[in-house]
Amino acid sequence: MEDEKHGEAHGMISDEIGQDVLKRIFFITERVIVFDGLDDVFEHIVKTSVMLTKAEAATIRVFDINTGKLAIVKGYGLSTGFLSQPPIKLGEGITGRVVLEGKPFSTEDVTTVPHCVHKELAKLEGIRAVMSVPLKTRENTIGCITVYRKQAEPFADHEMLLLNIFASQATEAVEKTRLLEELKKQAMFDPLTGVYNKNAILRELDAKIESARRHGYNTSIVFIDIDDFKKFNDTHGHLLGDKFLADFATLVKKCCRKGDLVGRFGGEEFLVIAPHTDKEGALKLAEKLRDAVSKHEFIGRDGYVHATLSAGVSSVPEDGLGMTDVLKKADDAMYQSKRSGKNCVTAAMSSNSLH
Template identity: 35%
Template sequence: EQRLLAESLREIGSVLDSTLDMERLLDLLVEQVGRLVPYSAVFLYLIEKNTPKLVRTRVHETVPHEFAQSLQNTVFHLEKSSYFSALLDSHEPVILPAIEEHHTWIKSAIPLGAWMGAPVVSKNKAIACFSFVSLKPNIYTQNHANLMATFCSEAALALQNARLFSEVQQLATLDDLTGILNRRQLFLEGKREFSRARRYKRPLSLLMIDLDRFKEINDTFGHPVGDEALKTLAHILRKAIREVDIFGRYGGEEFVLVLPETRREEAIAIAERLRNMVEQTPINTLSGELRITVSIGVAEQTENTQTFEELVAHADQALYRAKQSGRNRVEGEDEGNK
């Protein structure tokens, strides 16, 4: 039995080491833990600032239908339980053999028999937590707790590796100064959206946004203030756009905003709204309050637009006209490009 258990743990470790993708890893964790611990349902939480966030739920296939749906849809608020606090403090699994004997357990419409919680600890800090419930009482033993302690050690390593990989991936795609997409990732995602719109004949527009008189800001106030202006501008724009939009730094003081499912007229209206928002938002810098403006060029993808780069060029030409016309304005693409 011990040999089979050791082999299972080795296999589980290999499975968890097989991916650095966080979403896939979370799936694997709730899949593999069932090889060691029986449950009616298992819940996996990620913990940030001592607050658990439910990320996965798995209900065992043997659970009767009338309970399965309820377990799938129930969120047990562990943060309200003293047993969760005990789990965080001790860094050890906590078992309630018979829930009915513990009146302080989280209230549930489902007649649960037993509960076990097991923390995933890394660098003396709980980063995740498994929560097991069973319809049968007295099912969890100290042996299960010991198995989970071993499993959670493997899980901690896998989660840390996945998080580090995610951070590295993020650093490779984001602009260091502004935290938005860098030019490489902007073009990668922009080309993907351009191809999708072209394939399905869907509308797509692009804004080229330029911070007006950026050189004067640097020359007058210094580069740290210039950097602060760029960061604040990116923050203002990012808060005002949709989740589906693609926003990145094109280079220097220029930004690109890709607007899926957006026609030229609507894109111009969006650009005007963004321009006005920037103009009305003062920036607090080390040199005092600074007011900035932007010029914006707008272009819409048409059947004559062959590449994403062409679309960018059309918006850039419109931007040039906006700046030539006095800055702090929006210009649409040349009709000859449509």
């Protein structure tokens, strides 16, 4: 009779666990469409993993294509010292093996595991029991979820099973969010130069002008055209022309300040937005760009070549309160630079140029 009661109670507990886990899996599946970004996804994964397994802490490691290593991208319930440990190679340590082999791992005492590479960190953190499961797509393994307990209490088989089920949903959430972020990036950025595309930079300009009007501060723009770019293309070919544009955009970004925005307006035309900057400040920025470009060595067919730019500068509110007016003033000023012999900067409504 007691065995029957025990069996019934065990069944009830299992049912309760199963229902709870299904609710959590359903929650993360549904929530994929409202995540703010990958960081939000990662935070949800580690917190849910802890609740799911009755662990005290969790981390998620993801393979970085640039470094070829696994880095901790989010943690919960762990010290900064533990979370700041360096990335590991595939096959290195417990988590490295989990990702390389695509198989889960569990131990009640991580300090006794021979291939654990961070035993001292684990001891300092007070970690004993560890369970790690891979994040597997159809093609490969992209990382792993690892949960931790500070007692030598092994994770149960059903907890391993449930974390594996959850990992499948978590992987889908990561992949979908990555895809959405990539699509957003493609919609905003010029694929050749990596700066904002025309539509995106115009949206940013409209927003910056509106903010400047509302709060009563200056915002300026620098409208740039590369001098004789068609001639460069004809002489050196379109492949090196693309390389030129990519290097030019990189150089412009390097010369700009942290808060400045750079966009490709079209062809060889670029636009720089300088918030909280008056016309004098924008002229200095434009001259800095002109000087840097004139000194830079771009790759040509038979060696390095030099290039120049022509630029026009306009400001809010001095040259207008609307995007159309400010853009036209900067564009007109840029063409005045062209008429003045190129390789110069002209302020809107002014014939003064900096050579």
